[in-house]
Amino acid sequence: MSDPSDSDATFTGSSPWPLFVAIGFALSEVGVVLGLRPVSVAGLLLFVGSVAGILTEAGYISGPAKAAGIQGFVLIGIGILLITENQIGTTIRGQSIAIAGIICLVGAALWVGFVRKKTRAKMSKTETPETTSD
Numbered sequence: 001m002s003d004p005s006d007s008d009a010t011f012t013g014s015s016p017w018p019l020f021v022a023i024g025f026a027l028s029e030v031g032v033v034l035g036l037r038p039v040s041v042a043g044l045l046l047f048v049g050s051v052a053g054i055l056t057e058a059g060y061i062s063g064p065a066k067a068a069g070i071q072g073f074v075l076i077g078i079g080i081l082l083i084t085e086n087q088i089g090t091t092i093r094g095q096s097i098a099i100a101g102i103i104c105l106v107g108a109a110l111w112v113g114f115v116r117k118k119t120r121a122k123m124s125k126t127e128t129p130e131t132t133s134d
Contacts, residue, residue, distance in 0.1 A: 015057055020050035028100075032093050040093075044075065044100035065115070069108035075101030 024047030031040025048071045052064035061067050079098025082090040 015054070017050045017054040017057065020046055021054070024048075024050055028096070032089075032096060035092065037092070037096050037099070040096040041100045041103065044097065045103060048072070048075070048100070048104050063115070065108045065111040068104050068111075072101045072104030072108060075104060077101075 024043045024045070027043025028040050028047060029043070031037065031043055048068055049064070051071065052061075052067035055061045055067050056064045075097050079094045079096070079101055082094025082097060085091070085094070
């Protein structure tokens with residue numbers, strides 16, 4: 001038998017993010033095939049969030065908002081390209097991708113604003129008023 005202290009030493013650092021990447025990608029495709037735009041958009045948002053989580057956890061970026069914003073721009077670009085094809089299957093997919101990209105950009109902007117506001121509030125609490133000792 002192993003004692004509880006051994007389990008901490010053998011922690012492999014496995015991450016749940018790859019599962020969510022796969023689920024997000026599958027949901028987005030199922031939504032497109034069945035014509036369920038909310039499912040497709042939700043799957044893409046899960047995919048983008050999971051990729052941002054992977055990058056943050058691996059230490060490639062400091063926060064997930066920048067990665068989500070960049071992926072949002074990429075999704076909007078891909079969505080616009082598919083919409084301009086004017087084919088039946090690509091128009092629906094392009095609209096779903098563009099909607100998910102817009103939501104990613106809005107979410108990233110809101111998150112950055114929230115973090116900045118929280119940081120400023122913390123900084124103002126830690127600042128002490130300057131007084132003279134005369």
